[in-house]
Amino acid sequence: MGKKKISDAVIRRLPKYYRYLGDLLENGINRVSSNDLSKMTGFTASQIRQDLNNFGGFGQQGYGYDAMNLREEINKILGLNQKFRVVIVGAGNIGQAVANYAGFYEEGFEVLALFDKNPKLIGLRIRDIEIKDLDDLPGYLDDNEIDMGVICTPKAVSQDVADILTSHGIKAIWNFAPTDIKVDDDVAIEHVRMNESLYTLAYYYKQKNDTEE
Amino acid sequence: MGKKKISDAVIRRLPKYYRYLGDLLENGINRVSSNDLSKMTGFTASQIRQDLNNFGGFGQQGYGYDAMNLREEINKILGLNQKFRVVIVGAGNIGQAVANYAGFYEEGFEVLALFDKNPKLIGLRIRDIEIKDLDDLPGYLDDNEIDMGVICTPKAVSQDVADILTSHGIKAIWNFAPTDIKVDDDVAIEHVRMNESLYTLAYYYKQKNDTEE
DNA sequence: TAGATTGTTAATCGATTAACAATC
DNA sequence: TAGATTGTTAATCGATTAACAATC
Incomplete structure (x- = not known):
């Protein structure tokens, strides 16, 4: 107000x-x-x-x-006094890292499913959470109340994944893909910008080593 | 100047x-x-x-x-026109994700070794890079010219790892552990603050959903 | 009470935006 | 040339810091 x-x-x-x-x-x-x-x-x-x-x-x-x-x-x-029901899209190293991260659960973020399109991963379980077929994501979102989607896919498909998530009612997106994603104004989005962080590190490294004033 | x-x-x-x-x-x-x-x-x-x-x-x-x-x-x-010789400490999901990330190599960051203390991981290879025993880290740093250390360990040991790295000449640290690390002034350090990012997302999610003004 | 430390206003600093002359 | 767009200065805006009265 x-x-x-x-x-x-x-x-x-x-x-x-x-x-x-x-x-x-x-x-x-x-x-x-x-x-x-x-x-x-x-x-x-x-x-x-x-x-x-x-x-x-x-x-x-x-x-x-x-x-x-x-x-x-x-x-x-911060709104950490509520539970967040979470799905992770992309079950590679980063997706698995997020699913495995205990600090995540302690603050009320509950991972309910992972999705991937790699047949070698589908069916596996991380921390007892099943990796499902990416094709089943829309149906899953329709059948379950999910608050947050974590995008851990390659950048080529990250926008498509975001579109699926938001068109099925997801209002919070945590993006690990190294790209900007466009979402409607009513969707909260946070980017974990690893590339930006790394390049910034390179810059400061150079400053400290090249130009020992 | x-x-x-x-x-x-x-x-x-x-x-x-x-x-x-x-x-x-x-x-x-x-x-x-x-x-x-x-x-x-x-x-x-x-x-x-x-x-x-x-x-x-x-x-x-x-x-x-x-x-x-x-x-x-x-x-x-940004200083990306040089090669960076990199070691990753902690070969769990995050360490492996960094080692596997192609964009890393394209910009001249070359991962030469991973280190872990988990015997199940030691000896395995990620992208043909060997996971070595954490105990061998100091010796490795003495024998090889390394520019950058990536810390992907639990937070309890992250400062200790940083101390090992810097006391063996490393001048750039990329930290994924959810904690602040103290280093001398001549060392560049960047933190990938995943927790901070997630909590910020929770805040903005709450703003958009609670207070539909 | 005296000492400590907040809550809050005012002052300063720095970053962003606006504007426009320079010039390709 | 006329049009476009930079480089750069000046104006504005917002964030940080300093200061101190309030008060526990």
Whole structure:
């Protein structure tokens, strides 16, 4: 409604707070100041307070933040307090990596099926999840309530897969294919840009080694 | 030297230009304007011209840019015009995915060895690259000239692995473990933040579905 | 209470966009 | 040449940082 738009930069810092708060709790630490978080995350204390105050006053003057409470608040802000029913399309190394990743399940992301068109893979099970024939994807989406699709296919077919997913009601797409995918405005999409990351690394490597100022 | 510092945001856009220029060339298109690139990338034409002019005047008034030339210039800027000798530490799904990814080789990244501590994996070959015992990593690094290490281990050991890599002269680390890693200032490091990406997706999914304003 | 630390406003900084002269 | 489009400066916008009153 009248809420001011939160910038993307803020949202992308929240997972980092969330992770460090989890680390603190694992170590039995329950009290944390913006200054503590600053040391951990590398963001300024001022920025951290600004970020959090976009969503509410979670701290207490003179004390700081309760780590568990703050973590739960961020959990809610990010929408991690719901279950996500997930299908993975493309059951190669990356698809399998996602299916196998335990941290995924801990936050409520439940992988229900993988799809591939490789006959050698169809029928196999990853973590007890069956790899199904890609041709069965539309029917599967019609018969099951799925929230999120993970695209782990080669780039040549990633847009087609996205089209199948969205035309069958999927509103969240996590894309590992090295390409941009176009979706309607009501679909959330995130790209894991491995190539971009690698090339950026190459650049900074070069900076540090070529031009030892 | 006296060069003005290029902002990180600029660097992270370069790979996208690079990719779209490649697409154009594949389609036999050799001339491109900042306006064309704007339509493809979603960045403004003005921003694209600004970005490129940080590095030189690659265009021609009234004409635009020569796609092949511009692509080569970006290749050089990013430091992709050199070979990278790479080791992958952690030969699970992600490590194997990286080793198998063809786009990696096309840009001059050559994977020479994988390392793991799982006896079931040691001795296997991925793309004809042997998986070696993690214990042999320090010796291997001493005996071979390696530029880059890719960390695909669980987070509990990622810092230790990074320490081994850097203490044996590695100056570039590509980290897939879901944690921050500390390295000296002369080491370039890039994190592929899959968790952050996923949680951000959860947030935007929630925005689009909860608050149909 | 005194000390600590938040929440929040104001100041600064940097990045993006707009505009247009230069020029192919 | 006329038209197109860059390179580049100036204007705008937004994000970060600094500062401090509020208050636990």
